[in-house]
Amino acid sequence: MIRHLLSVSAAAITLAALGASPVAAQSAAERLDQLDARITRLEDMNDIERVQRTYGYFVDKGQWVPLAELFTEDATLEIGGKGIFLGRDRVLEYMQTAFGKDGAKEGLLANHMQFQAIPDISEDGRTGWIRARAYVMSVGWGLPLYENAYEKGEDGKWRISRLTGPFTMYTNWEGWAEYGMNNTWPDKFDPPPDLPPSVVYLTYPAYYIIPYHYPNPVTGEAFLPDMGEVGAYHRPPGNPEQEASMEVGRTEKGTQPVAQPPRD
Amino acid sequence: MRLHRSFLLIAGAAGIALSPGVAAQPVAAQSPEQRVAAYRERVDRLEDQAEIENLTAMFGYYFDKGLWDQAASLFARNGRYEYGQSGVYIGRERIERAMLLMGPQGLAPGYLNNHMMLQNVIVVAEDGRTATGRWQGPMQLAQPGANGQHAVGVYENDYVKENGVWKLAELHFYLTAKTDYDRPWPQGAVPMEGPSALFPPDEPPSEVYRSFPAAYIPPFSFNHPVTGEPLTDLPMAGDDVTGREAIPFEPADGSGPEAESGPAR
Numbered sequence: 001m002i003r004h005l006l007s008v009s010a011a012a013i014t015l016a017a018l019g020a021s022p023v024a025a026q027s028a029a030e031r032l033d034q035l036d037a038r039i040t041r042l043e044d045m046n047d048i049e050r051v052q053r054t055y056g057y058f059v060d061k062g063q064w065v066p067l068a069e070l071f072t073e074d075a076t077l078e079i080g081g082k083g084i085f086l087g088r089d090r091v092l093e094y095m096q097t098a099f100g101k102d103g104a105k106e107g108l109l110a111n112h113m114q115f116q117a118i119p120d121i122s123e124d125g126r127t128g129w130i131r132a133r134a135y136v137m138s139v140g141w142g143l144p145l146y147e148n149a150y151e152k153g154e155d156g157k158w159r160i161s162r163l164t165g166p167f168t169m170y171t172n173w174e175g176w177a178e179y180g181m182n183n184t185w186p187d188k189f190d191p192p193p194d195l196p197p198s199v200v201y202l203t204y205p206a207y208y209i210i211p212y213h214y215p216n217p218v219t220g221e222a223f224l225p226d227m228g229e230v231g232a233y234h235r236p237p238g239n240p241e242q243e244a245s246m247e248v249g250r251t252e253k254g255t256q257p258v259a260q261p262p263r264d
Numbered sequence: 265m266r267l268h269r270s271f272l273l274i275a276g277a278a279g280i281a282l283s284p285g286v287a288a289q290p291v292a293a294q295s296p297e298q299r300v301a302a303y304r305e306r307v308d309r310l311e312d313q314a315e316i317e318n319l320t321a322m323f324g325y326y327f328d329k330g331l332w333d334q335a336a337s338l339f340a341r342n343g344r345y346e347y348g349q350s351g352v353y354i355g356r357e358r359i360e361r362a363m364l365l366m367g368p369q370g371l372a373p374g375y376l377n378n379h380m381m382l383q384n385v386i387v388v389a390e391d392g393r394t395a396t397g398r399w400q401g402p403m404q405l406a407q408p409g410a411n412g413q414h415a416v417g418v419y420e421n422d423y424v425k426e427n428g429v430w431k432l433a434e435l436h437f438y439l440t441a442k443t444d445y446d447r448p449w450p451q452g453a454v455p456m457e458g459p460s461a462l463f464p465p466d467e468p469p470s471e472v473y474r475s476f477p478a479a480y481i482p483p484f485s486f487n488h489p490v491t492g493e494p495l496t497d498l499p500m501a502g503d504d505v506t507g508r509e510a511i512p513f514e515p516a517d518g519s520g521p522e523a524e525s526g527p528a529r
Contacts, residue, residue: 032299036291039306046310051489053383057398061481063498065516069490102513103499104479109441109449111416113400115382137402137416137441139448157490173448 037125045119047158048128048150055160056114056134061104068092072151072159079144079165080184081200083193090194091163097191111137112144120214126152127161129213133168140172140181147210169204180204305392312388315430316395316423323432324381327363330371336360340424340431348417348439348456349472351465358466365460367407374408379437381419387486394433395423396485401437412445413454417475418482441476453477472506479503 051070058067068091077085077094085094117132128150136142149162170181183203186193201208209225216223291299319338326335336359339345345359346352353362367375383400399419406412417439424433444452456475459465473480484495502510
């Protein structure tokens with residue numbers, strides 16, 4: 001595709017390249033600085049996606065030490081409803097305590113396939129963000145989202161500075177038409193978190209929309225999910241109050257609720 | 265994309281030759297010509313990566329539908345194709361025939377051969393002539409008369425630029441788990457097939473391993489993105505059948521290897 005575009009007229013291209021300032025007012029050095037910044041931005045988006053994809057490969061095979069090395073020293077990590085862990089050391093402790101010591105183990109499948117990333121880089125090129133998802137093939141199926149932040153260190157390397165991985169749906173082998181697993185909670189398993197969850201929500205068949213780090217790309221408007229409309233009800237599944245709450249926040253032609261209530 | 269075309273035009277108009285190594289100098293010390301040359305190289309590498317990503321994804325769309333002739337045409341002259349434990353087939357003609365072992369050209373009714381390809385980590389060599397790529401490969405499979413299957417594996421591919429076009433130098437799919445559609449992984453695990461007796465490969469499997477429930481980590485082609493260290497000798501349980509020894513986990517605190525990652529059983 002890139003090559004096809006070379007046939008576009010030189011005048012149009014030159015104007016497109018130079019952004020806001022009139023061509024005549026710019027020195028060659030300024031134009032080159034702008035080019036450098038734009039190439040760097042593409043490289044940076046590439047790099048943070050690479051970090052996120054590598055994170056996925058490490059989760060798959062239980063490689064917690066190299067996984068923790070993807071984080072900044074003061075990074076935070078919050079997965080599902082487990083609460084917030086502070087710092088790279090706690091990231092490592094969380095993984096090794098909750099999921100066992102490092103290593104690919106016989107009979108264990110924990111694939112966290114990473115895709116659909118929306119990478120963005122700050123104006124100053126020091127901070128990045130990704131919204132992405134993973135499709136989990138493990139003891140069942142799972143669908144976490146990510147709204148992560150990344151920092152470019154003095155060494156020029158990008159690291160995860162905040163991993164926020166809210167769950168959408170986890171189910172067992174019967175499938176999500178039959179079974180929906182509750183979100184996790186702080187004391188569901190060791191280790192305990194440093195801070196409570198940033199938000200309390202339920203997973204499928206309820207849903208929660210983690211705020212988007214970017215505006216609508218066409219309208220330019222920020223979209224802020226309304227907690228009252230997203231079905232983030234607070235009652236446990238399977239009781240009348242929860243049944244009633246299934247009526248809250250459903251879009252008229254939405255896909256929810258599912259055919260059967262979840263079992264715990 | 266706007267960046268690419270505008271940049272190339274400027275570089276082209278200036279008629280500037282490539283001068284590798286310029287990037288190491290501080291920007292202030294570089295002439296405009298040197299800067300353009302350095303930027304051109306960086307854009308070249310981004311374009312290379314985009315083309316390799318497309319090439320691989322296009323292979324996947326052909327492969328899904330049993331368009332073996334199209335899929336095989338994407339290989340370099342002496343391209344290598346290795347799927348699971350089926351051995352290595354070399355050259356486009358042999359690769360195309362090997363693919364026919366999976367089903368007829370243009371999938372017949374009742375087949376599902378979805379090989380999704382995602383999560384790529386592509387590394388283009390500095391000279392822009394070769395590249396590597398790791399991909400995650402979940403699959404949805406069906407054949408007439410048999411129950412469907414879920415499966416997953418990892419691609420570790422090599423690429424080469426021939427006459428300005430990126431091609432597959434090697435497609436190596438490490439199938440790592442396959443299971444019956446209706447049964448959990450441990451109970452429904454389906455072992456990999458070995459090399460075909462009907463149409464034997466040119467070389468035996470380059471790496472002997474078992475898929476799930478055995479533990480196996482397909483070797484990483486890229487280094488750790490932060491530390492830069494090669495991702496080799498990662499802790500992994502051993503395999504009694506293939507005889508591969510366990511690689512134990514050794515905590516940084518010097519407390520010694522962890523027994524949990526020891527040999528199978």
